[in-house]
Amino acid sequence: MISRDQALQILETHVKNPKMIMHCLASEVVMRALARRLGQDEDMWGIAGLLHDIDVEITHADPNKHGTLVRELLSNYDVPKEVLEAISRHNEVSSVTPRQTMLDHALAAGETITGLIFATALVYPDKKISSVKPSSVVKRMKEKHFAASVKRENIMECELIGLSIQEFTEIALEAMKKEEYLFQLV
Numbered sequence: 001m002i003s004r005d006q007a008l009q010i011l012e013t014h015v016k017n018p019k020m021i022m023h024c025l026a027s028e029v030v031m032r033a034l035a036r037r038l039g040q041d042e043d044m045w046g047i048a049g050l051l052h053d054i055d056v057e058i059t060h061a062d063p064n065k066h067g068t069l070v071r072e073l074l075s076n077y078d079v080p081k082e083v084l085e086a087i088s089r090h091n092e093v094s095s096v097t098p099r100q101t102m103l104d105h106a107l108a109a110g111e112t113i114t115g116l117i118f119a120t121a122l123v124y125p126d127k128k129i130s131s132v133k134p135s136s137v138v139k140r141m142k143e144k145h146f147a148a149s150v151k152r153e154n155i156m157e158c159e160l161i162g163l164s165i166q167e168f169t170e171i172a173l174e175a176m177k178k179e180e181y182l183f184q185l186v
Helices: 004-014 018-038 042-051 081-089 102-122 134-141 152-161 165-178
Strands: none
Touching (some): 004 042, 018 102, 018 165, 042 081, 042 102, 081 102, 102 152, 102 165, 134 165, 152 165
């Protein structure tokens, strides 16, 4: 399987926006934490999180195209079929098949909650993820106008992998806190 270093190099070749790279790194740490909690392959799930937005700049984040170039961009690398499928399905607008597997649902929920966590941290005076409490993120989930572009229904797919919103938020937030040095919000 592709190494994490290779995946990061590929990501940085195709994605130049530092905020988008930060989002992908956050998605990776959340996916690794979920894999540990659920007894799944941590490296495989981490690679899925890291590479899930590899075509976002090429497709100009067009929801009708984003996710469709993944197989082409990664065809020369040893990326497991399950990872390619999960990445292709994480954007439900362009996906030809609905999310089906635990990895599919974890990626959709995991990459989406990072945006809600970042947005929550930004309203704290110190703007640090380490200051955010799980209860604050869960509370913000219910506020439709807060971080309005964050698809709450994607985050709720955590229930399809056997985690309550509270437990899922705790796992994601704790993972991001441990790697907070990667995330420069201001």
